[in-house]
Amino acid sequence: MEDDGSMGGKFWLKLIGTILAGGAVLFIVLMILSHALYKRGLWGGLAVFCLVLIGVAWFYDRRNQRRLDWDTEHPEERLPETPSDHLERF
DSSP: OOOOSOOOHHHHHHHHHHHHHHHHHHHHHHHHHHHHHHHHHHHHHHHHHHHHHHHHHHHHHHHHHHHHHHHHHOGGGOOOOSHHHHHHTO
16 A cells, blocks of 8 residues: 555545544533533633633643653653754764
8 A cells, every 4th residue: 555645535534533522512612601601600600711711721730740750661662852952872
């Protein structure tokens, strides 16, 4: 099978699915935020917005911590992350 440089249908289906899922999540978050603004006013909306941001930061931190734990357990397989890390290997 030759690679003609085009992206296959699987790629486009994944891309469309990701965009639709992201749009659905964004819609739900905006509905919750607008409901909080309507019911509780500015401070309630701000509180919900802060809770959403804290939740996103928590998930990001957990994922990043797992990666850092893996890097400390397997230092020989650690990938360079910055240009200065590339220079340390030479």
